[in-house]
Amino acid sequence: MTSPSTRLLNSPATESTTQAKSGGCGCDSNTSATVERDEKLEERIAKHPCYSEDAHHHYARMHVAVAPACNIQCNYCNRKYDCANESRPGVVSELLTPEQAAHKALVIGGKIPQMTVVGIAGPGDPLANPEKTFRTFELIAEQAPDIKLCLSTNGLMLPDYIDRIKQLNIDHVTITINMVDPEIGAKIYPWVHYKRKRYKGIEGATILHERQMEGLQALKNADILCKVNSVMIPGINDHHLVEVNRVIREKGAFLHNIMPLISAPEHGTHFGLTGQRGPTPKELKEVQDNCSGNMKMMRHCRQCRADAVGLLGEDRSQEFSKEKFLEMTPEYDMEQRATVHEGIEKFKEELKVAKDKALAGKKFANSPKILVAVATKGGGLVNQHFGHAKEFQIYEVGGDEVRFVSHRKIDQYCQGGYGEEASFEHIMKAIADCKAVLVSKIGNCPQEKLQEAGIQTIEAYDVIEKVALEFYEQYVKELENRE
Numbered sequence: 001m002t003s004p005s006t007r008l009l010n011s012p013a014t015e016s017t018t019q020a021k022s023g024g025c026g027c028d029s030n031t032s033a034t035v036e037r038d039e040k041l042e043e044r045i046a047k048h049p050c051y052s053e054d055a056h057h058h059y060a061r062m063h064v065a066v067a068p069a070c071n072i073q074c075n076y077c078n079r080k081y082d083c084a085n086e087s088r089p090g091v092v093s094e095l096l097t098p099e100q101a102a103h104k105a106l107v108i109g110g111k112i113p114q115m116t117v118v119g120i121a122g123p124g125d126p127l128a129n130p131e132k133t134f135r136t137f138e139l140i141a142e143q144a145p146d147i148k149l150c151l152s153t154n155g156l157m158l159p160d161y162i163d164r165i166k167q168l169n170i171d172h173v174t175i176t177i178n179m180v181d182p183e184i185g186a187k188i189y190p191w192v193h194y195k196r197k198r199y200k201g202i203e204g205a206t207i208l209h210e211r212q213m214e215g216l217q218a219l220k221n222a223d224i225l226c227k228v229n230s231v232m233i234p235g236i237n238d239h240h241l242v243e244v245n246r247v248i249r250e251k252g253a254f255l256h257n258i259m260p261l262i263s264a265p266e267h268g269t270h271f272g273l274t275g276q277r278g279p280t281p282k283e284l285k286e287v288q289d290n291c292s293g294n295m296k297m298m299r300h301c302r303q304c305r306a307d308a309v310g311l312l313g314e315d316r317s318q319e320f321s322k323e324k325f326l327e328m329t330p331e332y333d334m335e336q337r338a339t340v341h342e343g344i345e346k347f348k349e350e351l352k353v354a355k356d357k358a359l360a361g362k363k364f365a366n367s368p369k370i371l372v373a374v375a376t377k378g379g380g381l382v383n384q385h386f387g388h389a390k391e392f393q394i395y396e397v398g399g400d401e402v403r404f405v406s407h408r409k410i411d412q413y414c415q416g417g418y419g420e421e422a423s424f425e426h427i428m429k430a431i432a433d434c435k436a437v438l439v440s441k442i443g444n445c446p447q448e449k450l451q452e453a454g455i456q457t458i459e460a461y462d463v464i465e466k467v468a469l470e471f472y473e474q475y476v477k478e479l480e481n482r483e
Contacts, residue, residue, distance in 0.1 A: 061118070234277060256298065258287055359400060374438045391409045436471050
């Protein structure tokens with residue numbers, strides 16, 4: 001991972017900070033309390049790449065696969081092992097013991113000092129494997145107290161373990177909640193295994209819903225931050241997610257992550273085999289936008305593997321296979337890690353100044369909002385070659401705002417001369433609604449093809465917001481000239 005001292009870093013203003021500056025009822029005391037509360041919240045999420053859009057540009061996470069068993073069945077899930085080429089939840093290459101997982105965390109924490117979070121997200125459910133899950137957290141907390149601990153769960157057993165979670169200082173918990181109506185839940189969950197009995201249909205979905213709501217409320221009471229993940233399934237829960245959003249906000253969820261269904265037939269899931277499609281990027285954005293007025297939305301999720309390592313936009317898990325990391329001696333230096341983090345924060349501040357300067361005075365009255373695709377290796381910069389990108393980050397530009405809205409995975413264009421035509425077709429489908437692609441470099445051939453499709457290419461190595469606004473200013477002028 002690139003050292004912060006060799007690159008610029010980006011620090012986009014977060015929604016909650018903006019709300020803190022403009023929120024409150026107009027009374028000085030209430031406004032002050034709101035600002036103080038939001039500042040404390042920002043401190044808690046500042047280095048968590050999943051809970052903070054800002055942090056995901058700079059800080060890394062790792063998942064340790066210690067929880068193989070699950071207590072519910074989801075129609076979109078098929079847990080797979082030793083699948084190095086698949087990148088989705090429920091997939092791992094190797095299962096670990098708690099001791100192996102702790103050793104791995106120390107090794108990676110030394111090799112990648114930007115790694116700030118260790119999470120357990122499967123491949124089953126962490127709370128269906130409580131002994132392994134909590135033993136792993138105990139070992140990591142003892143040896144690496146500066147690492148944040150995080151777990152993801154379906155919520156079925158969450159109410160039973162709130163005290164243990166609090167005791168271990170696990171400050172971030174994610175619950176996957178796809179419905180608040182058991183009739184809809186019955187279309188998503190074939191069965192739920194609870195208290196040594198398997199429940200099917202609406203009965204099982206009702207039990208799951210009630211336990212999720214109880215767990216969500218208990219997290220709020222314990223002052224543990226909760227993110228809710230929801231899988232958007234067209235024709236089943238897509239229109240229902242606004243209601244899910246309303247309910248989880250009332251119950252105290254901090255962040256809502258609405259993710260697209262992954263349903264490729266080769267994954268072997270029920271939905272994949274029955275032809276259930278996932279949402280288009282436009283459909284996903286529309287639902288996210290409809291929910292964004294109620295609470296903070298997470299739009300930078302990568303739906304990563306249960307053994308993912310690195311920044312959210314990368315997966316370095318194959319560099320740290322069990323065979324490799326067990327032979328490595330941990331070099332976990334908390335002082336060195338702190339120095340790296342200080343460097344990141346310094347560059348984030350510098351980049352924030354650059355971003356604010358770019359935004360200052362930019363007003364385009366009555367101008368349309370457009371989407372641009374950005375090739376980036378992280379750090380909030382346009383800093384990746386078109387042919388090397390495996391995803392594009394999508395930004396919405398309009399008026400005086402540049403807003404991250406999503407990421408879209410693509411087939412890498414440069415493949416040594418093989419499959420480039422097919423790759424380009426896939427890329428075009430992914431960014432067809434964008435007006436421009438922002439890249440550090442691009443070859444003549446793909447540049448010409450994009451131009452033929454009406455998509456401009458902008459070569460730059462700079463802050464994303466700055467490059468996007470410069471293009472937008474040019475775009476608006478061209479519109480005005482046509483009129």
